[in-house]
Amino acid sequence: MANGKTVMVVGAAGDICSEVCRRLESDGYKLILIDRDEVRLNRLLNTLDSDRVTPVIADAGATEPADGGIADAVDQHRPEVLINGVGGDTKVLRIEDLTASYVAEKINENLITTFNVTKLCVPHMKAKRYGRIVNFASAGGRTYSHFNNAAYVAAKAAVIGFTKQIAYELAPFDIVANVVAHGPMLTSRIESAWERRPEEQRKDVLNRIPLRRMGTLDEAVGSVMYLASPSAGFTTGSVMDINGGLYM
Numbered sequence: 001m002a003n004g005k006t007v008m009v010v011g012a013a014g015d016i017c018s019e020v021c022r023r024l025e026s027d028g029y030k031l032i033l034i035d036r037d038e039v040r041l042n043r044l045l046n047t048l049d050s051d052r053v054t055p056v057i058a059d060a061g062a063t064e065p066a067d068g069g070i071a072d073a074v075d076q077h078r079p080e081v082l083i084n085g086v087g088g089d090t091k092v093l094r095i096e097d098l099t100a101s102y103v104a105e106k107i108n109e110n111l112i113t114t115f116n117v118t119k120l121c122v123p124h125m126k127a128k129r130y131g132r133i134v135n136f137a138s139a140g141g142r143t144y145s146h147f148n149n150a151a152y153v154a155a156k157a158a159v160i161g162f163t164k165q166i167a168y169e170l171a172p173f174d175i176v177a178n179v180v181a182h183g184p185m186l187t188s189r190i191e192s193a194w195e196r197r198p199e200e201q202r203k204d205v206l207n208r209i210p211l212r213r214m215g216t217l218d219e220a221v222g223s224v225m226y227l228a229s230p231s232a233g234f235t236t237g238s239v240m241d242i243n244g245g246l247y248m
Contacts, residue, residue: 183243
């Protein structure tokens with residue numbers, strides 16, 4: 001349970017993070033919700049108790065996250081738990097079709113957002129000698145992807161490397177940092193892209209997954225909840241693979 005703790009969720013309006021937020025609130029946590037999509041964030045806020053929620057409309061990938069109010073929110077609420085749930089891509093692009101600007105965009109969405117907010121939160125976690133940092137990577141960041149492209153895979157691999165290094169640096173302060181590497185989960189974004197694929201392609205994709213199906217939202221959320229909890233105090237620098245056996 002929360003024991004009065006505060007969680008900052010970056011990319012809160014996404015399908016997985018939205019459900020994480022609802023469960024965290026049910027467990028008694030206070031929430032700081034960061035997202036650049038005001039419409040989707042307001043939709044989430046309508047499902048939550050506003051007395052325990054602080055929304056911030058901001059782009060965590062900005063060069064100066066303080067400009068969007070994120071730094072002010074961190075200094076005011078001093079979250080003990082940080083969930084970096086930003087990033088995502090459903091474009092299947094080959095290397096010859098990628099551009100340098102697209103690669104930079106994926107690095108910014110995934111690695112820079114994670115770096116920016118983590119750097120802001122760490123001093124407060126050190127002062128409290130308690131912290132849970134949960135970063136979103138991908139099964140693609142562990143190996144390669146049937147579903148995305150080299151820019152996205154590189155960005156998620158960078159998130160994993162970043163997390164392992166900070167886990168090492170922050171361990172003496174009782175702060176743990178871990179990664180959730182989701183495989184193909186049936187979020188609304190993935191489901192929309194999935195439905196546009198020809199039937200033969202869908203069969204081929206499912207045949208590559210040992211469990212022969214996509215993951216559910218509930219299965220995606222459970223790992224995040226554990227790593228954000230007090231029970232994860234002896235788990236750090238790990239990558240939790242939620243992918244149906246796609247990578248093992």
